Amino acid sequence: MRGLLISLFTTIIAISISLVSNAELNKNRSVRTYYQITNGLYVTGIPVGTCSQLSLNPCSITYLIDPGVVTFSIYNPPQGFHINSLGIGIMEF
Amino acid sequence: METSINKRLHFTLSAKTKSIVLDVITNLFILLFVYTAVSKIITFHTFEVVLSRSVLIGHFSKIVAWFIPAIEIIISLLLMFPKTKWLGLIGSFVLMIVFTSYLIYMINSGSTLTCNCGGIIASLKWKQHIFLNIALIIIAGGGIWLKNNLRNNNH
Numbered sequence: 001m002r003g004l005l006i007s008l009f010t011t012i013i014a015i016s017i018s019l020v021s022n023a024e025l026n027k028n029r030s031v032r033t034y035y036q037i038t039n040g041l042y043v044t045g046i047p048v049g050t051c052s053q054l055s056l057n058p059c060s061i062t063y064l065i066d067p068g069v070v071t072f073s074i075y076n077p078p079q080g081f082h083i084n085s086l087g088i089g090i091m092e093f
Numbered sequence: 094m095e096t097s098i099n100k101r102l103h104f105t106l107s108a109k110t111k112s113i114v115l116d117v118i119t120n121l122f123i124l125l126f127v128y129t130a131v132s133k134i135i136t137f138h139t140f141e142v143v144l145s146r147s148v149l150i151g152h153f154s155k156i157v158a159w160f161i162p163a164i165e166i167i168i169s170l171l172l173m174f175p176k177t178k179w180l181g182l183i184g185s186f187v188l189m190i191v192f193t194s195y196l197i198y199m200i201n202s203g204s205t206l207t208c209n210c211g212g213i214i215a216s217l218k219w220k221q222h223i224f225l226n227i228a229l230i231i232i233a234g235g236g237i238w239l240k241n242n243l244r245n246n247n248h
Contacts, residue, residue, distance in 0.1 A: 007173040011127050014127035
C-alpha cells in the first residue's frame with residue numbers, strides 16, 4: 001500500500017514536470033508549423049501525400065488536396081520564419 | 094581462511110536494502126515513462142510528424158505515435174503494483190533495448206534523425222541519449238535481478 005502511494009506520488013510529479021517543462025519551452029512563443037510542399041513552397045496544415053524521397057531533408061511533399069492557404073517561397077520567407085533541425089518550417093511571432 | 098575470503102567476495106545486501114533499491118528503480122522508470130508519455134501526448138501533432146519522417150517508421154507513424162505513449166503508460170501501471178512489478182521491469186528493459194537499438198541503427202545508417210523525446214530529454218545530443226539509455230537498460234536489468242532475488246528469498 002505504501003509502495004503504491006509512492007508510485008502515485010511519483011506519477012503526479014512526472015505529470016507536473018512534463019506539463020511545466022513543455023509549457024516552459026513554449027513560453028512567450030507563438031509557433032506555427034509550416035510544411036514544405038513542391039517548388040519550395042511552405043504551407044500551414046498537414047500536407048496530404050508522401051515524401052517524394054524519404055532521404056530528402058526537408059522532405060518534399062506533394063499536396064494532393066488544395067490546402068487553400070497562403071503559401072510563400074522559401075527564397076522569400078516572411079520575418080520570423082526559419083527551418084528547424086527536423087526540416088519543418090517554423091514561424092515565430 | 095576460506096570462509097573469510099568468501100565473506101569478502103560475496104557482497105550481500107539485506108532484503109530491506111534490496112527492497113528499497115527496487116522501489117527506487119521502479120519509481121525512476123515510472124517517472125521517466127509518465128514524463129515522456131505526457132510530453133508526447135501534449136505535443137502529439139509534432140510527434141506524429143517527426144515519426145512520419147523516419148525511414149523505418151514512416152507509413153506506420155499514426156499507429157506508432159499512439160502505441161509508444163500507450164505502452165509507456167501501460168508499463169508505468171505494471172510497475173505500480175507488486176504483482177505486476179516484475180512484468181513492468183521486463184517491459185522497461187525490452188522497451189529501452191528496442192529504443193536504443195533504433196537509435197544506434199538510425200545513427201549508423203546515416204538516416205536523418207528526428208527526435209521528439211519530450212521536454213528536458215529532447216535537449217540531449219544523440220550520443221548522450223544513447224549513454225543515458227544504456228545506463229537505464231543496466232538499471233532495469235538490475236531491477237529484474239533484485240526482484241528475482243527477493244522472490245527466491247521469500248520462497
